[in-house]
Amino acid sequence: MEKKLPSLYYNWISLIGSAIALVSFSIIAFLYVLDLTSAGASSYFGIITYMILPIGVLLGLLLIPIGMLIERRQRQQDVASLFPVQFTVNLTDPRHRNAIIGFLIVTAIFLIGTAVGSYQAYHYTETVEFCGEVCHTIMEPEYVAYKQSPHARVTCAECHVGEGANWYVKSKLSGAYQVYAAAANVYPRPIPTPVENLRPARETCEQCHWPDKFYGSRQKEIHRYMADEENTRYTYNMLIDIGGKKYESGRHSGIHWHIDNKVEYIARDSARQDIPWVQVTYQDGTTETYESMYDPAADSLVEEAETRVMDCIDCHNRPTHIYRTPVDLVDNALYTGDISPQLPYIKQQAVYALRAKYTDKDSALVKIENQIREFYRQNYPAVDDTLRAELNQAVSALRTMYTNNFFPYMKVRWDTHPNNVGHSKDKGCYRCHNGYMTTAEGQNITHECNSCHVIMEQGTPGNMEVTNNIKQGLEFQHPMDIGGAWQSMSCTDCHDGGGAVF
Ligand code: HEC
Ligand code: HEC
Ligand code: HEC
Ligand code: HEC
Ligand code: HEC
Ligand code: HEC
Missing domain, CATH: 1.10.132 (Topoisomerase I; Chain A, domain 4)
Known part of the structure; x- marks a missing residue:
């Protein structure tokens, strides 16, 4: 050759x-x-x-x-x-x-x-397949929840990486460690939040939602069902004050007021739930400091701790990985008919079945089914004749709900990640708007129910209280008589998304 x-x-x-x-x-x-x-x-x-x-x-x-x-x-x-x-x-x-x-x-x-x-x-x-499917057991909770969320058509990278070479490199460096963690089986379960080095939300979310486009109120109908034999429906129809720039003052008001006024806070815990100190810097440069009346931050904490400036994620920390609560899941299914409200006590029983802790998905699905069927066999044997199709349908709906929202392998469910929008499952807005964050002069961060939303309708079918006074709304009625306890207590003292505790 x-x-x-x-x-x-x-x-x-x-x-x-x-x-x-x-x-x-x-x-x-x-x-x-x-x-x-x-x-x-x-x-x-x-x-x-x-x-x-x-x-x-x-x-x-x-x-x-x-x-x-x-x-x-x-x-x-x-x-x-x-x-x-x-x-x-x-x-x-x-x-x-x-x-x-x-x-x-x-x-x-x-x-x-x-x-x-x-x-x-x-x-x-940068594709959703790479982020969501490659290590499918690890990313299963995030990916499954994402696919059913309002952002299912937004790619993972649009929120987690954003634009520019700088963040691309950062994300690939931390990605390299994640590949190692996955291969060596040393990843945490669940994956902890808040995500420490998430790109500032204003550089990602605002690519699609810019604050000048917030305007007025959003109407929301909330259908709840009681834990009684009839699964009585209780509806709130409210206007949520999304807020927006006011023509006269050129300033934001309402809920998105926080984005054009700098709000800083100190949290005692890594989940940012326990907030004893808040400071606002208004656009004219003046500041206002609020501290917890009952549990003020130690001076050393205020001096040493790093403050965090509030952005979208301090409220919208679950915009897409939404692990729904048993109460939300069952109420939605009762409203859409996936679960028939004719089944006696189904609200209560379905919530019990979902909120119990199970070791793995397969045994959970079997146990949920057995538990529901057993309840009717013992207490309402006639259901097997008269509502057999409804019972079967309810069981299959519960299995789907469990599969899409509970991930025992990664130890993820609704109560592992707080949701900061609202105040009835987690503290959310009440981390600051709890009525006891005050200035030295004794002025509170607003706690008035009407400062964030007004109730236009409330009640049970056939017994609705209605108003057309957009400014004032109706005075809140708690669906069950708890003697005004809702005024002095937080909703989360009794509610946690897994049914009210007595
Ligand atoms: C709409 C924006 C958005 C999209 C799209 C998105 N995420 Fe997220 N993701 C977030 C936010 C916000 C957090 C929570 C940040 C926090 O609490 O600090 C988060 C948290 C996470 C976490 C931490 C654990 C958890 O459950 O919160 C993982 C893992 C994750 N995302 C992976 C993904 C994957 C994989 C995809 C694509 C399949 C994706 N994300 C798509 C915004 C998004
Ligand atoms: C690539 C564009 C894009 C990005 C980036 C994005 N979103 Fe969205 N967002 C959307 C779209 C599209 C919708 C759905 C609108 C609809 O359903 O009417 C939406 C809906 C929403 C809603 C309303 C959800 C509901 O229940 O109706 C919120 C809140 C929201 N986004 C917050 C965020 C936050 C916070 C971030 C950053 C972490 C973010 N978005 C990033 C496009 C985006
Ligand atoms: C103080 C908490 C808070 C902050 C900070 C915040 N939001 Fe919101 N946002 C809310 C609440 C509360 C709602 C209404 C309730 C809901 O949609 O579930 C809302 C609604 C929205 C909606 C739906 C609007 C509509 O008309 O339906 C979008 C989109 C949104 N926010 C995006 C953002 C983005 C982007 C940022 C950051 C620039 C941001 N939000 C900052 C609390 C906040
Ligand atoms: C980290 C603390 C903090 C959190 C969390 C927080 N806020 Fe605020 N908010 C403030 C402060 C401080 C003010 C200014 C003082 C005031 O107006 O009472 C304020 C003001 C407001 C205002 C009045 C704005 C105006 O027009 O003057 C509304 C409405 C509001 N917040 C809604 C919300 C909602 C809804 C949430 C939860 C989704 C929330 N806030 C979460 C600190 C917070
Ligand atoms: C700081 C703002 C703020 C204050 C103050 C506030 N709320 Fe809310 N509330 C919210 C937000 C945000 C939500 C979530 C809306 C959504 O689901 O999108 C909510 C949700 C609710 C709901 C629906 C709960 C459900 O089952 O989904 C009720 C009822 C309610 N609030 C009653 C009250 C009452 C009563 C008070 C006064 C004691 C009050 N709120 C004070 C912001 C506030
Ligand atoms: C003292 C405890 C307590 C407090 C505080 C409380 N609740 Fe309740 N709540 C209950 C009980 C008990 C029920 C009835 C149980 C059921 O039917 O699920 C209930 C039922 C409800 C229901 C209908 C059923 C359901 O599970 O959704 C709604 C909606 C509700 N509460 C909202 C609120 C809101 C909003 C607040 C705060 C403003 C609040 N509650 C504060 C104890 C409480």
Whole structure:
């Protein structure tokens, strides 16, 4: 065989290296064409094409010079005593010429391949499939909840990475650690929140929701069901003051007032639920400091702790990974008819079944079904005849709800991550608007029910109290007589999303 390349190249290591590089490269080229021509390939496809195979090419290419170096060293040792080794390039020598042309062609192909490859890898690591499906058991809670959320068409990267090379690199560096954590099985369960180095929300959320577009009130109908035999419905129809820029003053009012006034706070816990100190800096530069009347922050805490400036995530911490509460799930299903309100005590029993703790998904589904059927067998045996279809449907609805909102493997359910919008499951707005955050002059952060929403309708079907006074609304009626306790206590003293505690 005529040797067209430098003789040093003809050694086993370099030859094997070339073979590995060539084979990997051909497979990449083939898969790349396949990827272009077929729609919806699997998520592992990208890992192989754009992450594993390029390592093969690189390794193979590295082996070539390594082999040549080793070969040279050996020859030097063999013949050192006979000939001094010299390095010369002679373009009139066809072997040297071939080597250089070959080297340039391979380098050019490799560079183009690398450019296309890294572009593909860049896009691939930003896809929802890569983030949500590759480590599917770890990301299952986030991914499943996301797919049913209002943001199901927004990619993971649009919120978690955003625009710009800087954050891309940051996210890939922390991503590299996550790959290790997943492979070595050292990841925390559940994945803790708040996410420490989440990109500031104003740089991500505001790509789509900019504050000037908040306007007026949002109407929300909330249908609740009592834990009684009839599953009595209780409805609130309220106007929630989203707020917005006021034409006259040019300033924001209402709920989104917090974004154009700087609100800083100190939290005692990592979940940012226990807030003893809040400071507002108004646009004219004046400040106002509020401290908890009952449990003020120690001076040392105020001096040393880092304050956090409130942004979208301090309220909307569950915009897309929404693990719904048993109460929300069952109330929604009763309203849409997935669970029939004709089944006696179904609200209460369904909430009990969902909120119990189970060790794994399979046994949970079996136990939930058994528990519901057993309840009717013992207390309402007639249901099996008269409402059999409704009972079956309720059981199947509960199984779906459990599957989509409870993740025992990752230890995730509604009570593992607080939701800061509202105040009836978690403290939420009441972390500050609890009536006991005051200034030195004794002025409170507002606690008035009407400062955030007004109730336009409330009551049970056929017994609705209605007003058309948008400013004042109705005085809140608690669905069950608790003697005004709701005025002096927080809703969360009795409610936690898993049914009211007595
Ligand atoms: C609409 C914006 C948005 C989208 C889209 C989004 N996330 Fe999130 N994600 C968040 C926010 C906000 C948090 C909570 C931050 C906090 O509490 O500090 C979060 C938290 C998380 C957490 C921490 C654990 C948890 O359950 O809260 C993981 C893991 C996560 N997201 C993964 C993903 C994956 C995977 C996708 C795509 C399938 C995705 N996210 C899509 C906004 C988003
Ligand atoms: C790429 C665009 C995009 C980004 C980024 C984005 N959103 Fe959204 N958001 C949407 C769309 C689209 C909807 C759905 C609108 C609808 O259903 O009417 C939505 C809806 C919402 C809603 C209303 C949900 C409801 O229940 O009706 C809230 C609150 C919200 N987004 C907050 C956020 C927050 C907080 C962030 C940042 C963590 C964020 N969004 C990032 C596009 C985006
Ligand atoms: C003080 C808490 C708080 C902050 C801070 C906050 N929001 Fe909201 N936001 C709310 C509440 C409460 C609602 C109404 C209730 C709901 O939609 O569930 C709301 C509603 C919305 C909606 C739905 C609006 C509509 O018309 O239906 C969007 C979108 C939204 N917020 C985005 C954002 C973005 C983006 C930011 C950051 C720039 C932000 N919010 C900051 C509390 C807050
Ligand atoms: C970290 C503390 C903090 C949290 C959490 C918080 N707020 Fe506030 N909020 C304030 C402070 C401070 C003020 C200004 C004092 C006042 O107006 O009483 C304020 C003012 C308001 C105002 C009056 C704005 C105006 O027009 O003057 C509304 C409405 C409001 N908040 C709604 C909410 C809602 C809804 C939530 C929960 C989703 C919430 N806030 C969560 C600190 C907070
Ligand atoms: C700081 C603002 C704020 C204050 C003060 C406030 N609320 Fe709310 N409230 C909210 C927000 C935000 C929600 C959640 C709306 C949603 O679900 O989107 C809510 C939800 C509710 C709901 C619906 C609960 C459910 O079952 O879903 C009721 C009822 C309610 N509030 C009653 C009250 C009463 C009574 C008071 C006075 C004691 C009060 N609120 C004070 C902000 C506030
Ligand atoms: C002293 C304890 C207590 C307090 C405080 C309390 N509740 Fe309740 N709540 C109950 C009980 C008990 C029931 C009846 C149980 C049931 O039917 O589920 C109930 C039922 C309800 C229901 C209808 C059924 C359901 O589970 O959704 C709503 C809505 C409700 N409460 C909202 C509130 C709100 C909003 C607040 C705060 C403003 C509040 N409650 C404060 C004890 C309390």
